């Protein structure tokens with residue numbers, strides 16, 4: 623829940639600066655204007671969330687696809703959009719299939735994603751989702767009763783473009799926040815294993831120098847005799863990390879390593895996946911820049927090599943390598959992680 627308040631904070635920030643709603647007449651104050659499918663849309667002046675009208679689709683006898691939709695254009699250089707909508711179901715009875723409910727569906731980048739699925743009778747609720755655009759410049763939002771019966775009410779529909787800068791902040795805050803919550807619940811053996819230099823990146827010395835829950839695997843390894851194996855059964859942060867000093871003459875850092883994934887299923891957000899990250903701090907606590915990602919992995923992949931070089935942010939004294947399944951499920955293997963400081 624904490625995460626949402628953070629995301630909300632960012633969004634109210636962007637709203638203050640007038641990020642444009644890409645959806646026209648999302649408030650239904652101009653009746654059916656700008657929506658396609660006006661013959662199935664009822665404007666409801668009695669049960670509404672904002673202003674004096676809401677949108678309503680109802681069907682009581684024969685379940686079929688009954689929906690409205692609107693196409694929208696995404697501005698250039700928009701890495702992600704945020705969709706929000708107030709929704710309410712009234713006696714929605716699920717149809718033949720599990721997905722036959724009151725739904726909002728986003729069509730973008732060649733795929734359909736459900737924003738919300740409702741059944742039964744609910745109060746007004748706000749749904750919000752941040753979705754990467756994958757460089758798509760257009761999309762279509764559908765609101766429908768998907769082969770089910772009942773009444774679906776909706777109001778204040780918004781699609782707000784998120785700038786690259788804001789998106790990075792949201793991802794960073796989310797990871798940091800969730801990681802902090804989960805580290806609170808994990809015993810911290812790092813106190814006695816804190817190292818000055820990066821060590822045992824190939825896991826040939828077992829768990830030495832690393833903090834977190836993992837095992838050493840001698841069968842599935844990329845290099846030598848052993849690799850790290852991280853398992854996440856629930857959508858928690860399961861990961862390992864190692865913190866070490868940055869030499870004073872270092873200008874850039876190159877981090878490389880091999881990762882292999884087994885059935886990693888993305889969590890709520892696209893960045894909730896298997897990951898290899900680096901953190902820069904002045905003292906182990908205060909960040910000197912946002913975390914950088916060397917790799918995100920999802921699904922099942924064979925061993926794959928990743929490498930990235932970063933300029934060391936000003937005042938950075940310490941850095942931390944994290945290998946984790948960040949609020950997703952599955953298995954992540956890591957081997958031969960190398961850190962090179964370049965003058």
Ligand SMILES: [Ca+2]
Pocket residue numbers: 649650651670671672673674675676777778
């Ligand atoms: Ca309204």
Ligand SMILES: [Ca+2]
Pocket residue numbers: 824825826843844845846847848849957958
């Ligand atoms: Ca190894």
